[in-house]
Amino acid sequence: MDAQLYPPANHWVAPVRQPHILNTRDASIADLMALQDVWAMLLKEAPGIAMMTSTPMLKPHLGNMSLRDLVMFGAMKGDALDRVDARLRDMGPMK
Amino acid sequence: MSEARDGLDRRQAIALGGAAVLPLGVSIPANAVLAMKGLVPFGGRDQPFDDGWLFHRGAGEGLEAPGLDDSGWRKVDLPHDWSVEDIPGSDPASPFDQKAIGGTATGYTVGGEGWYRKHIRWDMPDSGPLHPNLEVCFDGVMVESDIWLNGHHLTTNLAGYKPFTVDLTPYFDIAGDNVLAVRVRNNGQNSRWYAGSGIYRQVTLNQFPSKARIAHWGVGASTRRIAGGAAHIEVTTKLEDVAPGCKLLTSLTDSNGLRVASQTSPAQSDNAQHLSVPGAKLWSPDHPHLYSLETELVDAAGKVIDQMSQLFGIRIVTMDPQRGLAINGVRTTLRGGCIHHDNGLLGACAYPEADERRIRLLKARGYNAIRSSHNIPSRSLRTACDKLGMLLIAEGFDAWHWEKLPQDFHKDFGTHWREVLDALVLSGRNSPSIIMWSIGNEIPNRNSDEGVEWQWKLANHVRTLDPTRPVTEALNGILGGPMVAGEGTARRGQASKVDNASSIFLDVPGYNYRLNTMESEHADHPERVVYASETFPHDVVDYTRLARRAPWFLGEFVWTSMDYIGEAGVGATTALKGNVPYYITTWPWVNAWCGDLDLTGAQKPPSLARDVAWGLSAIEVMVQRPLADGMHDYVAMWGWPDEMSHWNWEGHEGKPMAVRVYTSGGRVELYLNGKKVGEKMVRLEDKMKVELPVPYAAGVLEALVYNGGRLIARRRLETVGAPVALRLTPERPHIGSGRQSLAYVRLDVVDARGRRVPEARLKVSLEISGPAELAGFGSADPQATRSLQQPTTETFRGSALAILRAHGAGLVHVLAHADGMRSAGAELQLL
Numbered sequence: 001m002d003a004q005l006y007p008p009a010n011h012w013v014a015p016v017r018q019p020h021i022l023n024t025r026d027a028s029i030a031d032l033m034a035l036q037d038v039w040a041m042l043l044k045e046a047p048g049i050a051m052m053t054s055t056p057m058l059k060p061h062l063g064n065m066s067l068r069d070l071v072m073f074g075a076m077k078g079d080a081l082d083r084v085d086a087r088l089r090d091m092g093p094m095k
Numbered sequence: 096m097s098e099a100r101d102g103l104d105r106r107q108a109i110a111l112g113g114a115a116v117l118p119l120g121v122s123i124p125a126n127a128v129l130a131m132k133g134l135v136p137f138g139g140r141d142q143p144f145d146d147g148w149l150f151h152r153g154a155g156e157g158l159e160a161p162g163l164d165d166s167g168w169r170k171v172d173l174p175h176d177w178s179v180e181d182i183p184g185s186d187p188a189s190p191f192d193q194k195a196i197g198g199t200a201t202g203y204t205v206g207g208e209g210w211y212r213k214h215i216r217w218d219m220p221d222s223g224p225l226h227p228n229l230e231v232c233f234d235g236v237m238v239e240s241d242i243w244l245n246g247h248h249l250t251t252n253l254a255g256y257k258p259f260t261v262d263l264t265p266y267f268d269i270a271g272d273n274v275l276a277v278r279v280r281n282n283g284q285n286s287r288w289y290a291g292s293g294i295y296r297q298v299t300l301n302q303f304p305s306k307a308r309i310a311h312w313g314v315g316a317s318t319r320r321i322a323g324g325a326a327h328i329e330v331t332t333k334l335e336d337v338a339p340g341c342k343l344l345t346s347l348t349d350s351n352g353l354r355v356a357s358q359t360s361p362a363q364s365d366n367a368q369h370l371s372v373p374g375a376k377l378w379s380p381d382h383p384h385l386y387s388l389e390t391e392l393v394d395a396a397g398k399v400i401d402q403m404s405q406l407f408g409i410r411i412v413t414m415d416p417q418r419g420l421a422i423n424g425v426r427t428t429l430r431g432g433c434i435h436h437d438n439g440l441l442g443a444c445a446y447p448e449a450d451e452r453r454i455r456l457l458k459a460r461g462y463n464a465i466r467s468s469h470n471i472p473s474r475s476l477r478t479a480c481d482k483l484g485m486l487l488i489a490e491g492f493d494a495w496h497w498e499k500l501p502q503d504f505h506k507d508f509g510t511h512w513r514e515v516l517d518a519l520v521l522s523g524r525n526s527p528s529i530i531m532w533s534i535g536n537e538i539p540n541r542n543s544d545e546g547v548e549w550q551w552k553l554a555n556h557v558r559t560l561d562p563t564r565p566v567t568e569a570l571n572g573i574l575g576g577p578m579v580a581g582e583g584t585a586r587r588g589q590a591s592k593v594d595n596a597s598s599i600f601l602d603v604p605g606y607n608y609r610l611n612t613m614e615s616e617h618a619d620h621p622e623r624v625v626y627a628s629e630t631f632p633h634d635v636v637d638y639t640r641l642a643r644r645a646p647w648f649l650g651e652f653v654w655t656s657m658d659y660i661g662e663a664g665v666g667a668t669t670a671l672k673g674n675v676p677y678y679i680t681t682w683p684w685v686n687a688w689c690g691d692l693d694l695t696g697a698q699k700p701p702s703l704a705r706d707v708a709w710g711l712s713a714i715e716v717m718v719q720r721p722l723a724d725g726m727h728d729y730v731a732m733w734g735w736p737d738e739m740s741h742w743n744w745e746g747h748e749g750k751p752m753a754v755r756v757y758t759s760g761g762r763v764e765l766y767l768n769g770k771k772v773g774e775k776m777v778r779l780e781d782k783m784k785v786e787l788p789v790p791y792a793a794g795v796l797e798a799l800v801y802n803g804g805r806l807i808a809r810r811r812l813e814t815v816g817a818p819v820a821l822r823l824t825p826e827r828p829h830i831g832s833g834r835q836s837l838a839y840v841r842l843d844v845v846d847a848r849g850r851r852v853p854e855a856r857l858k859v860s861l862e863i864s865g866p867a868e869l870a871g872f873g874s875a876d877p878q879a880t881r882s883l884q885q886p887t888t889e890t891f892r893g894s895a896l897a898i899l900r901a902h903g904a905g906l907v908h909v910l911a912h913a914d915g916m917r918s919a920g921a922e923l924q925l926l
Contacts, residue, residue, distance in 0.1 A: 001321045006566065
C-alpha cells in the first residue's frame with residue numbers, strides 16, 4: 001500500500017471561466033447583485049430581497065451564500081427562486 | 096535557569112522537561128526516559144515555562160520596563176484566560192457583560208488589554224555553556240501580542256491561534272534578573288465565537304548549547320509505503336548552523352523504549368532519510384499505536400548537541416470516490432464533530448488534561464473525528480487526538496481577504512497568511528491524527544477571481560509544506576461558475592477538467608449543510624471525494640445512511656459535538672407565543688447550546704439520538720417538555736426539540752405527553768406502570784424515531800423494542816422523588832500534583848434514593864481544603880450569566896461541575912452545600 005501524494009503545482013495562471021447559465025444555487029448573492037439586469041429581475045420576483053440583503057447580519061455573507069441557502073434558513077421561498085431560475089435560463093449562458 | 100521568584104531550579108526543570116516531551120503520547124518506561132535525558136547534556140527542549148507569571152489586567156504604556164515595580168501584579172500560572180474571569184468591579188461577580196462589544200458572538204464576554212511579566216534568572220550550570228541560547232515557544236496568545244525581554248522588543252504576533260517562538264538569546268543577561276514581558280490585546284469585533292484573552296495555551300522553553308540545532312518544526316516524517324508488514328518512512332530534517340563533521344541520527348522508538356529503526360547521515364542544512372520498520376504496529380482510531388520519533392544532532396566529537404522527541408504514528412490514509420476513506424486499507428466512515436477551542440467552564444485555557452478529556456468524552460460517544468473549526472488546534476488537543484485515536488481536520492482560517500467582522504484576521508491576512516499556514520502545517524505534520532488541512536471556512540467572495548487565486552495560493556503552499564495530506568475547505572455552497580485550470584496550475588490530474596470556482600484547487604471539498612444537494616452534485620462531478628464539514632444535528636440518520644450507500648461521501652462533522660461559549664443560542668430552543676415565527680437570541684444567552692455534549696461534558700438529547708444512529712445504543716427514550724396553551728416550540732436550525740430523558744412531569748397528570756423513542760429496532764412497545772399504553776412500527780422513513788402520546792402519570796415508563804419479534808432492548812424512565820441531598824462524584828479518584836493537573840467533580844442533586852433530580856435548580860456552594868483551588872464552577876445552563884470561578888453556582892437540570900486545579904501533593908476535601916439539602920463530600924488524592 002502506497003501513500004497518496006498531493007504535489008504542489010508549478011505556477012499560477014488564472015483558470016478560465018466557462019460560459020454557464022446562472023442559477024440561484026451556484027451563484028453567490030453578491031454575484032447576482034452585481035449584474036444589473038439580474039438584480040432588477042430578482043427584485044421584481046422577490047421584493048423582500050432588497051431589505052434582507054441590507055441587514056447587518058446578512059451583509060458580510062453576501063459573497064458567501066446563495067439565495068437557495070436562504071430557503072434552508074426560512075428566509076426565502078423556493079417557488080420564487082424557481083421562477084428566478086427560469087428567467088435566468090432564458091437569459092442564456094454567461095461567463 | 097531558575098525562576099527568580101519561586102520557580103524551579105535548573106535540575107528540576109530538566110527533569111520536568113524530559114517528562115514533558117515523552118508522556119504526551121507514548122508510554123515509554125521510566126528507564127527509557129532517563130536514558131534519553133542522559134543524551135542531552137544541557138537543559139534541552141520543551142521545558143515547562145507555564146508557572147510563575149505575573150499578570151495585570153488593563154492597558155498601560157511602558158509596562159515592559161525591566162525596572163517596573165510589579166510587586167502588586169497578580170501571580171498566575173498558565174494557561175490563563177482573563178475573559179473567563181470575573182470582570183473587575185462586576186456585581187454580582189461575572190465574566191459576562193450585556194454591553195460587551197462581541198455581543199452574542201463572544202457570549203457577552205469582554206476582551207481588552209492585559210500584561211504578563213515573568214522574572215527569569217540564570218543559574219550558572221555545573222556544566223554547559225556560559226552563554227546559553229534560549230527560545231520561548233508560545234503555543235498561542237489571544238489575540239495580538241507584543242513581547243519584550245529586558246525592555247527590548249522581540250516580536251509582534253497578530254494571529255491568536257498561531258504558535259510562535261521568540262529568541263531570548265541576544266538580550267538575555269546571564270548575571271542578573273531578566274524580565275520577559277507580554278502585552279496582549281483583544282479589541283474590537285474580531286471573533287464570531289468565544290476566543291478568550293491572554294496566554295491561553297502552553298508555553299515552553301528551549302535551551303541550546305550553541306546555535307547549531309534542529310530547526311524549529313524542522314522534522315517532517317511520513318509513512319510512504321506499508322508492504323509485507325514493513326513500513327517505509329521518509330524523514331526530512333532541517334538543521335541550522337550545522338558545522339562540518341556533525342551527524343544526524345534519526346530513529347524510531349517503540350512503546351517499550353526499543354529502537355526499531357534508525358539512520359545516521361552526515362548532517363547538512365537539509366537532510367532526507369529513510370526508515371524501514373519491520374513488523375510495524377499501525378496507528379488507527381481503534382488502535383492508536385504510537386512510536387517516538389527521535390532526532391539527534393551529534394557533533395564531530397560524538398557529543399549530542401541537540402535532541403528532540405516527537406510522537407509518530409505509522410499509517411496510510413487514502414481517499415477515492417470508489418472506496419471512500421481508508422486507514423491502512425480499512426474503510427473508515429468519518430463520524431465527526433466540529434469543535435471550537437474553548438474548554439467550557441475553563442474558558443479558552445488549553446490545559447492538556449482538559450483537551451484530552453474533551454477527546455475522551457467524544458470518543459466514548461462514537462466520534463472518530465473532529466474538525467478544529469476554525470483555527471489551528473492547540474498542541475495539547477492534537478496530542479490527545481494522537482494518543483486516543485481521534486482523526487483531526489486542522490483548519491487555518493475563518494476569513495481570508497474579506498471580512499466577516501470588522502477587526503477579524505482579514506485585516507492581517509494579506510501580510511501574515513503564510514506564517515499561519517506554516518505554523519498550522521509544520522507544527523502538526525507528524526501527528527498521525529491529522530488527515531486533512533483545511534484552508535478555510537465559509538470564506539466570503541471565494542468564487543471571485545481574487546478568491547480563486549487565494550484558494551490556489553493557500554492550497555499550493557500547504558502542498559509545498561506537506562504533500563502527503565489532501566487540502567480541504569469548508570464550503571457553504573459550491574459557489575461560482577465552472578472553470579478550467581491549465582497544466583502547471585491545476586491539481587494533479589485535473590488540468591483542463593471543469594470544476595467550480597470555489598472547489599477547483601481543493602482535493603477534498605467540505606460541504607456545509609448540503610445534504611439535499613450532495614448527491615446531485617456528485618452526479619455532475621463523480622470524480623469528487625467529499626464530506627460534510629458541517630451538519631445539522633437532526634440530520635444524523637440521513638448522513639449515516641448516505642455514508643453507507645455512497646463511498647465518495649466520507650462522513651459528517653456535526654455542528655457541534657460539544658457546547659461552547661459564544662455564538663450564543665445558535666442552537667436555542669424555546670417556547671414562542673402564537674404566530675411568532677422567529678426567535679432572536681440575545682442576552683442572557685451566553686453559550687451556543689448546539690452541542691451533543693453540554694458545557695460540562697454531559698450528554699444532551701441529540702447525543703442520545705446519535706448513540707442510536709451510530710449503533711452505540713439500541714434504544715433511547717425522550718419526552719417533549721409540555722407547552723403552555725397557545726405556545727409553540729421554536730427550535731433553531733442547530734437546535735434540538737426541548738425533550739428530556741426523564742419522567743418527572745408533575746402538574747401534567749392525565750395530559751398526553753409526546754414520548755419519542757429513538758431506536759434501531761423495528762417495533763416499539765410502551766408500558767406505563769406495567770400497563771401497555773402504546774405500540775408502533777418503526778418504518779424506514781421514520782428515521783429511527785417514533786412518537787407516541789402517553790397520558791402522564793408518575794411511575795415507570797418503559798419502552799421495549801423488537802426486531803422480528805425478538806426483544807433487543809428496553810429503557811426505563813422513572814419518576815424520581817423530591818431533592819433531598821447533594822452528591823459529589825470525582826471523575827478520577829486521584830490526579831497529579833502539578834499545576835497542570837485538573838480534577839473534574841460532578842455535583843448532582845439527588846432524591847432520597849440517590850437518583851438525580853432532572854430539573855432541579857438549586858443554589859449550591861463549595862468548600863475546598865487541601866492543595867487544590869477552584870478553576871471553574873458552573874453548570875451547562877446556556878443562559879447562566881453568573882461567575883464561572885466563584886465557589887457558588889446554581890445547578891441546571893440537576894447538575895453542576897467543579898474543576899479543581901492542583902497546587903501540591905496531598906489530600907483534597909471538597910464539600911458541597913445547598914439550603915435544605917444534605918451536604919456532600921468528596922476526597923481527592925493528589926499524587
